Amino acid sequence: MTQTPALIDRALIEEATxxxxxxxxxGSxxxxxxxxxxxxxGAACLVGDGPGEQPFAGLGLADGGPATVTVRSKDKGSRLxxxxxRVSEQTPGSDAWQAAVEELKGKRLNAPDAEHVADRWARECRVLRLEPVGSLAELPDGSLAAAPPTTPATTRRPIPAALPKLLRKGLRGRSRG
Incomplete structure (x- = not known):
């Protein structure tokens, strides 16, 4: 039994993703x-563009438009x-939207409103489906690293020098109790 390159490519895309x-x-x-x-x-489904969700703004992910997806290895972190x-935006409440949201809800970590997340997504977010089309793109030779986008988030400051000593002292005091 021989498999065509298109079937092998499709299997690689699915398993890696x-x-x-x-x-x-x-996006475009x-x-x-x-x-x-x-x-x-048969597609990667995403949710975003709402409060507390991942941003799609500025990516050019429009309904019916093209996108390029790069998948990394879970083990090594390198491009696979x-x-x-092809991007398709799912209509809230449709059968395809419901099925995608059921899958997305299971993967959404730390949702502030886990019981009502589907309702919030229907009101405030976009659910996109990225369906593979065409053949695999050639992997580039060089790094594709880019500067991270600007954000109001900050990194933690160094802990005060005396804090480890205070923590050790507190632990010793509890063990005598």
């Missing part, structure tokens, strides 16, 4: 951004495959 926690997505214009996803029904995709 299923196993990776993040994919790097670039704009930068490439790491986004969490689920693989559902890059594939072209």
């Amino acid at each position: 299923k196993k990776s926690g993040l994919i790097w997505v670039q 214009d704009g930068p490439t951004r790491a986004l969490w996803h689920v693989w559902h029904d 495959v890059t594939w072209p995709a």
Whole structure:
């Protein structure tokens, strides 16, 4: 039994994307951004563009438009495959939207409103489906590293020098109790 290169490519895309926690997505214009996803029904499904969700703004992810998806190895973190995709925005409440949201809810970590997250996504977010089209893209030779986008988040400051000593003292006092 021989398999065509298209079937092998499709299997590689599916397996790599299923196993990776993040994919790097670039729309028709704009930068490439790491986004969490689920693989559902032959495509990568994403939720974002709402308060507290991953941003799609500036990526050029329009309904019916193209996107390029790069998948990394979960073990090594290196690029495995890059594939072209067609973006389709799911209509809230449709059967396809419901099925995608059920899968996405299971992967959404730390949702502030886990019981009502689907309702919030229907009101405030976009659910996108990135379906593979065409053949695999050639992996580039060099690094694709880019400067991270600006953010109001800050890194932690160094802990005060006396803190470890105070913590040790507190632990010793409890063990005598």
